[in-house]
Amino acid sequence: MAAFHYVVKAKLIRHIKGSGEIEFLQFEDKFENENPITGRNLAFKHYQNYIDVLLEAKYSKYISDKQAREELISFIDPGTKTKIQVGESEVEFSDTFGNGIGIFLIVDVPKPDKIYDDKEGEEILIHGVGNISYISDDPDRLIFELQRENDYYTFFNYQTDNNVIEVVYCSRDEWEEGYRDDEPATYQILNTPFDWTGLDKPYWWGEPNDEEIVEIQQTPKTLEEIILDGESNQVEFKPALLYNFSTGKAGIGVKGIIAKAICAFLNSNGGFLIIGVADKGEPQGLSYDFSLAENKNEKDFFMLEFDQMLEHFLTFSIKSNVSGQFYQLDNKDIFVVTVSPSKRRPIFLKGQTGKEFYVRGEASSRPLTDIEELVNYCIEKWGLH
Numbered sequence: 552m553a554a555f556h557y558v559v560k561a562k563l564i565r566h567i568k569g570s571g572e573i574e575f576l577q578f579e580d581k582f583e584n585e586n587p588i589t590g591r592n593l594a595f596k597h598y599q600n601y602i603d604v605l606l607e608a609k610y611s612k613y614i615s616d617k618q619a620r621e622e623l624i625s626f627i628d629p630g631t632k633t634k635i636q637v638g639e640s641e642v643e644f645s646d647t648f649g650n651g652i653g654i655f656l657i658v659d660v661p662k663p664d665k666i667y668d669d670k671e672g673e674e675i676l677i678h679g680v681g682n683i684s685y686i687s688d689d690p691d692r693l694i695f696e697l698q699r700e701n702d703y704y705t706f707f708n709y710q711t712d713n714n715v716i717e718v719v720y721c722s723r724d725e726w727e728e729g730y731r732d733d734e735p736a737t738y739q740i741l742n743t744p745f746d747w748t749g750l751d752k753p754y755w756w757g758e759p760n761d762e763e764i765v766e767i768q769q770t771p772k773t774l775e776e777i778i779l780d781g782e783s784n785q786v787e788f789k790p791a792l793l794y795n796f797s798t799g800k801a802g803i804g805v806k807g808i809i810a811k812a813i814c815a816f817l818n819s820n821g822g823f824l825i826i827g828v829a830d831k832g833e834p835q836g837l838s839y840d841f842s843l844a845e846n847k848n849e850k851d852f853f854m855l856e857f858d859q860m861l862e863h864f865l866t867f868s869i870k871s872n873v874s875g876q877f878y879q880l881d882n883k884d885i886f887v888v889t890v891s892p893s894k895r896r897p898i899f900l901k902g903q904t905g906k907e908f909y910v911r912g913e914a915s916s917r918p919l920t921d922i923e924e925l926v927n928y929c930i931e932k933w934g935l936h
Contacts, residue, residue, distance in 0.1 A: 554660035554707045556583040557594040560683060560871065561601055561652045564889065575821045575891035579871060587704070588712050591741070594654050598678065601652050616744035620680055653679025662706045670862065674870060675699055678743045682876060682889075690750055694720050697740035704741070716742045719751040726753050774878065774887065778825065778832050782914040785822030787812050790829050792886070793856055794839035801843050803863075806856075810864030810900060815909040815916035816890035817865075817872060817898040818932070822911065827885035836883030850877060853886065864901050869893070897929050 563576040580597055584590035602619050606612060611622055654677050661669040675696050676683070704711055721735035735751050749755055777786055789809055795802030809824070816822040827837045837853065844852035857875060872891045877884055899906040908925055909916045919925040 552583060552659065553585055553587045553590075553709070554662070555587060555656050555658050555703055556581060557587070557590050558582065558655050558657055559594050559597045559601070559652070560655060562683060562874075562891065563650050564891075577871070577891055577894075587709050588714065592712075595678070595743075598652060598654050602680075615746065617746045623680060651679060651681030651683030653681075653683035656700050656703070658703075660707075662703060664702075672868065672870065677741075678745060683874070690720070690745075690747070691723050693745065694718065694722070694738055694740070697743065698738050701740050711741060714741050715739055718747045720747060721751055721753050721755065723756050774825075775880065777823065778828060778834070778880070781832055782830070784911055784913055785816070785820060787816075787822065787824050787914070787916075788828040788830055788832060789824060789826045790835060790839070791837070792826050792840050792853065792860070794843060796839070806860040807864060810860055811907075811909055811916050813861070813873060813888065813890055814865060814898055814900045814907075815911040817869060817893045818909060819892060819911035821890050821892040824888040824890060825885060826888065827883065828880075834880045834883050834885060837886060838883075841884075857886075857888075865898065869898060893933075896933060 559580045559582070561578045564574070580594075582590040582594040582597070584593075599613070602623075603613055605623055606619060609622055613619055656675040656677055658669050658671060658673040658675070661671060661673065676693070677697055677700050701711075701715060703709075704715075716739075718738045718740055719735055720738055735753075778788070780786075782788055789812070790796070791805060792809060793801045793803075793805050795805050809826070812824050816824065826840075828834050837849075840853055840856075841849040854875070858870075861870060861873060872893060873888060875886055875888045877886055879885070897908065899908055901907075908919045910919060910928065911917070919928060
């Protein structure tokens with residue numbers, strides 16, 4: 552088979568009316584072919600079927616990717632809310648928070664690369680809408696992922712059916728950080744429906760100091776409400792991903808605490824892990840983690856550390872259940888990790904002395920160490936015998 556294949560993922564996160572429980576629905580379809588461009592074309596057709604169905608529900612027909620993104624705002628954030636009971640408090644949630652559809656290249660044979668250091672199972676988003684990935688609607692990150700895809704075709708000498716195009720693009724990050732003072736760069740990518748028109752000149756994102764234009768997605772009000780209400784069975788706060796406040800340095804133990812919470816959500820009913828927020832719900836941002844990035848792009852550094860944490864403490868196979876996105880709260884960056892529950896099997900943490908198993912309590916991660924208790928939990932949860 553080929554060195555990589557494609558998958559189309561769709562996810563729907565909604566709140567069950569009357570119960571207060573968050574429901575995580577996921578769909579994933581794989582497209583493999585010894586000629587990857589064939590699998591890619593089939594993946595895009597499948598993705599388009601999802602979009603067509605969603606637009607039909609709005610009595611609309613697909614005209615362009617840009618039009619579809621505008622009309623599917625109600626799929627991403629319908630603007631309606633449901634009141635549910637969380638602990639002793641009543642909170643309003645968006646009826647669909649975190650919906651998205653995307654096409655991913657999945658690496659089966661990593662190519663040598665000092666920049667990305669890809670691993671088997673690495674996921675590269677090449678097209679999507681909504682919150683399927685933290686780069687779905689960010690051209691800055693999307694252009695680099697598409698170039699990364701084209702690099703795979705070039706390295707393994709796969710045909711592209713003349714699907715490669717040149718895109719002139721002005722990177723917002725590089726321009727504003729002073730890395731580039733000449734003409735916008737030209738990128739070689741495989742064509743997608745994404746419209747790059749008008750993104751070849753500086754400040755397509757808005758003039759400097761334009762308060763209505765921000766670098767990252769603004770925080771939904773529902774997320775502010777979640778933070779205000781505090782930790783619960785499906786919500787947990789963490790101040791940092793890897794910064795140790797005792798030593799002032801990166802600490803593997805800090806990552807271990809994050810991984811423990813993710814493990815507990817996977818083995819329970821899923822949930823949201825919000826990084827950059829203190830235990831009492833006070834947003835402090837990600838500046839401590841970012842201070843460890845040295846000369847690297849802060850957000851790219853953070854995402855790389857996050858992926859390495861998943862691989863080190865858990866397994867890369869759970870990546871489809873875990874996604875993260877940057878938001879801004881009180882002018883501070885925070886990172887929201889969405890964890891969908893494991894539907895088929897228990898997930899174990901790689902601890903210092905062996906495998907560890909965690910479930911979610913009322914507002915904390917609880918280890919199950921008694922063998923009988925663990926077995927009974929697995930039988931009840933997954934029907935394992």
